[in-house]
Amino acid sequence: MDFFIDLARHMGLGLSVAVSPGNLLFCFIGVTLGTIIGALPGLGSVTGVAILLPLTFGMDPTTAIIMLSGIYYGVMYGGTISSVLLNTPGDAATVISTLEGYPLAQKGRAGPAFAMCAIGSFIGGTFGNLVLTACAPFLAGAALTFGPAEYFSLMVLGMGSIVGLASASPVKGVIMCAFGLLLSTVGVDVGRGVLRFTYGSVFMMTGIDFLPVAIGLFGMGEVLFQMENIVALEMIKTKITTRSLLPTMADWVRSRMAIVRGSLIGFAIGVLPGAGATIASFLSYATEIKMTKHPEDFGKGAIEGLAGPEAANNAAAAGALVPMLTLGIPGSGTTAILLGAFMMYGLQPGPLLFKEHPDLAWGLIMSMYIGNLMLVVLNTIFIPAFASVLKVKQTIMMPLILVLTLVGAYTLSNNMIEVWIMILFGIMGYFTKKYDYSTAPLILGLVLGPIAEVNFVRASSLAQGDLTVFFTRPISLTLLICAFLGVFYPLIKQVVQKMRQTDSRNRMLNKTG
Amino acid sequence: MKRADIVGSMITILFGLFAVTQAAQLDYWSPFGPGSGFIPVWTSIIMTGGGVILLIQSVLKRKAPAKPPAPDRLRRFIAVASVVALTAGATFLMDYLGFSISIFLFVALMVGAIGKHRWHVSLMTAGLTAASFYIVFSVWLQVPLPKGLMGF
Numbered sequence: 001m002d003f004f005i006d007l008a009r010h011m012g013l014g015l016s017v018a019v020s021p022g023n024l025l026f027c028f029i030g031v032t033l034g035t036i037i038g039a040l041p042g043l044g045s046v047t048g049v050a051i052l053l054p055l056t057f058g059m060d061p062t063t064a065i066i067m068l069s070g071i072y073y074g075v076m077y078g079g080t081i082s083s084v085l086l087n088t089p090g091d092a093a094t095v096i097s098t099l100e101g102y103p104l105a106q107k108g109r110a111g112p113a114f115a116m117c118a119i120g121s122f123i124g125g126t127f128g129n130l131v132l133t134a135c136a137p138f139l140a141g142a143a144l145t146f147g148p149a150e151y152f153s154l155m156v157l158g159m160g161s162i163v164g165l166a167s168a169s170p171v172k173g174v175i176m177c178a179f180g181l182l183l184s185t186v187g188v189d190v191g192r193g194v195l196r197f198t199y200g201s202v203f204m205m206t207g208i209d210f211l212p213v214a215i216g217l218f219g220m221g222e223v224l225f226q227m228e229n230i231v232a233l234e235m236i237k238t239k240i241t242t243r244s245l246l247p248t249m250a251d252w253v254r255s256r257m258a259i260v261r262g263s264l265i266g267f268a269i270g271v272l273p274g275a276g277a278t279i280a281s282f283l284s285y286a287t288e289i290k291m292t293k294h295p296e297d298f299g300k301g302a303i304e305g306l307a308g309p310e311a312a313n314n315a316a317a318a319g320a321l322v323p324m325l326t327l328g329i330p331g332s333g334t335t336a337i338l339l340g341a342f343m344m345y346g347l348q349p350g351p352l353l354f355k356e357h358p359d360l361a362w363g364l365i366m367s368m369y370i371g372n373l374m375l376v377v378l379n380t381i382f383i384p385a386f387a388s389v390l391k392v393k394q395t396i397m398m399p400l401i402l403v404l405t406l407v408g409a410y411t412l413s414n415n416m417i418e419v420w421i422m423i424l425f426g427i428m429g430y431f432t433k434k435y436d437y438s439t440a441p442l443i444l445g446l447v448l449g450p451i452a453e454v455n456f457v458r459a460s461s462l463a464q465g466d467l468t469v470f471f472t473r474p475i476s477l478t479l480l481i482c483a484f485l486g487v488f489y490p491l492i493k494q495v496v497q498k499m500r501q502t503d504s505r506n507r508m509l510n511k512t513g
Numbered sequence: 514m515k516r517a518d519i520v521g522s523m524i525t526i527l528f529g530l531f532a533v534t535q536a537a538q539l540d541y542w543s544p545f546g547p548g549s550g551f552i553p554v555w556t557s558i559i560m561t562g563g564g565v566i567l568l569i570q571s572v573l574k575r576k577a578p579a580k581p582p583a584p585d586r587l588r589r590f591i592a593v594a595s596v597v598a599l600t601a602g603a604t605f606l607m608d609y610l611g612f613s614i615s616i617f618l619f620v621a622l623m624v625g626a627i628g629k630h631r632w633h634v635s636l637m638t639a640g641l642t643a644a645s646f647y648i649v650f651s652v653w654l655q656v657p658l659p660k661g662l663m664g665f
Contacts, residue, residue, distance in 0.1 A: 058654060171567045175525050178560035182532055185553045194549040196539060220600070227596050227627070228589045395628025396638055399620045402600060403642055406616075411656045419604050427597060435517045453552050465546035 014362025034074015128318025180445020221429015270319020
C-alpha cells in the first residue's frame with residue numbers, strides 16, 4: 001500500500017513539474033524538433049540529441065533533460081514519415097517500417113498508415129512509460145544497496161552488453177569501447193591528483209569532453225557519410241488530408257493485437273542494455289509475420305506489420321530509459337549522450353537521482369506522457385507540414401547540420417579547440433561508419449569511464465588492494481558473468497546454432513540410416 | 514572490407530602499443546591499490562589484443578569475390594574531402610573573419626559549389642543561416658560567438 005501512496009505522491013510531484021509553462025513549452029519544442037530530425041532521412045535520435053544538446057545550455061537542468069528526451073522519443077515518431085513517403089528510413093529504428101509503409105503509400109493509403117503509426121507509437125510509448133513509472137522506484141531502491149564493487153561491475157555490464165549486442169563485430173566493439181575508456185583517462189586523475197596523457201597542454205588537463213566527440217562522431221561523421229552517398233530521393237506524390245488519415249475498421253482490427261505485442265516486445269527489449277529500438281522493431285515485425293492471418297499481404301502493405309514495430313520502437317525508447325535513470329547505465333548511443341547531458345548539468349543518473357532530485361526524475365517521466373500526447377496530435381493532424389520537410393534537398397540540409405555541429409562544439413566552452421576536436425572525431429566517425437566500427441561503445445566508454453574508474457579504485461582500496469573483491473561479492477560476480485555473456489553473446493549464439501545444426505543432421509542421418 | 518579491416522587492425526595495434534608504452538610510465542600500483550596507470554595500461558592492452566584478433570580474423574577471412582571498383586569512387590572521395598576541407602577552412606577563418614562571415618562563406622560554398630545549386634539559392638541560404646544562427650546563439654542564448662578582426 002505504501003508503495004502506491006509513494007508512487008501517487010511522486011507522480012503528483014512530477015506532474016506539477018511537467019506542466020509548468022516553461023517545461024511544457026520546451027517539451028513541445030523537443031518533440032517537434034525530434035519529429036523533424038526523425039523525418040530527415042539518415043538522421044536519427046543519436047545525431048539529433050548530440051547536435052541539439054548545445055541549445056539547452058543555460059537552461060534549468062530539468063527543462064533541458066525534458067527537451068532532450070522529447071527529441072529522443074520524437075524521432076521515433078518522425079522516422080516513419082520518410083520510411084513511408086521516401087522508402088528511406090528516417091532512423092535505424094524505422095528501417096522495418098519501409099517494408100509495409102511504402103507499399104501502403106503506393107496504394108494511396110499513406111494517411112491511414114501515418115494515423116496507425118501515430119496511434120501505435122502512442123500506445124507503445126505510453127505503455128513503456130507506465131512500466132517505467134512502476135518499476136523505476138523498485139530498481140532504484142534495489143540499486144541503493146550497491147557498493148563500489150557492484151557499481152563497477154554494473155558499468156562493465158553496460159559496456160559489455162553494448163559491445164555484444166549493438167556492434168556488428170564484437171571485436172570492433174571491444175576496440176571502440178577500450179578507445180573510449182582510454183580517452184576518458186586523459187586529464188587530471190581526480191582520485192589521485194595525477195596528470196595523465198596531457199603532454200604539457202593546459203587544455204588537456206580538463207580531459208576530453210564527451211560532447212565534441214559525440215557531435216563529431218554522430219553529427220559530422222553522419223553528414224560526411226551522407227554527402228558521399230547523395231542520391232535524389234523520390235517522394236511519393238500523395239495528398240494527405242485530415243479525412244484521409246482515418247483508418248478503416250479493418251485496419252483497427254488487424255493492428256490492435258500487433259500494437260499490444262509490439263508494446264510488450266519493445267519494452268522488454270528496450271530495458272536490456274545494448275538492445276534498443278531497432279532490434280525491438282525487427283523482432284516485432286518477425287512476430288507479426290508469424291502471427292498474421294494475412295501472410296500474403298506482408299511486403300505489400302500489411303498495416304499490422306507497420307503498427308506493431310512502431311509501437312515496439314516507442315516502447316523500447318521508454319524501456320531504454322529504465323537502466324539509464326535507475327542504474328546509470330545507458331543501453332544505446334542516444335541514452336549514453338543523455339547520460340552525458342545529465343553529467344554536464346552536475347547530475348548523476350542512478351538510484352540517488354530518484355532520492356536527491358525527485359522533481360527532475362519524476363518531472364521527466366511525467367513529461368513523457370504529455371510529450372506522447374503532443375506527438376500523437378503532431379503526427380496526425382500536422383503530418384502534411386512535417387512531410388514538407390522532406391522537400392528540402394539534402395545538399396541544403398547537410399550544410400545547415402554542419403553549422404549546427406560547429407556551433408554546438410564551440411558553445412561547450414566557447415573554445416575553438418573543441419571545434420577542432422569535433423572535426424577530428426567527425427572524420428573518424430565517417431570512417432567508422434564506412435567500415436562498420438560501432439561508435440556507441442566509444443561514447444559509452446568515454447562517458448562511463450570516469451565513474452567506473454572511481455568505483456574501481458574505491459572498491460579495491462576498501463579491500464586493501466585485493467582485486468578479488470569483484471568476484472567474491474555475489475551481486476558483483478553475477479553482473480560480471482552477465483557482462484561476460486553479453487560480450488560473448490554472438491559467439492555463444494553461433495556455437496548453439498552449430499550444435500543445433502549438427503544435432504538435426506544427426507537425427508536425419510539416424511532416420512535415414 | 515578485408516583490406517580495410519587489415520588496415521584498421523594495424524592502426525589499432527600501433528595505437529594500442531603506443532598507449533601501452535605511455536600508460537606504463539604512470540604508477541601501476543599504489544600503497545592503497547591500483548595506481549593511476551592501472552586502468553590505462555589494461556585498456557591499452559585490451560585495445561591492442563582486439564587489434565590482433567581483428568587482424569587474425571581478417572587475414573583468415575575468405576576473400577570475397579572481387580567487386581568491380583565503384584566507378585564514382587574518386588567523385589565520392591572528392592565530395593567527402595571537400596566537405597572536410599571547407600569545414601576546417603571555416604573553422605580556421607573564424608578567428609579572423611568572425612563567426613557570421615565564415616559561416617556565410619561556408620554555407621554559400623557548400624550549397625553552391627558542392628551541392629551544385631544556383632548561386633542565388635546558395636547566397637540566400639547562406640545569408641539566412643548566418644543571420645538565424647547569430648540571432649539564436651548570440652542574441653537569444655548569449656553565446657559569445659567568435660569575433661573577427663572587424664569586431665563582429
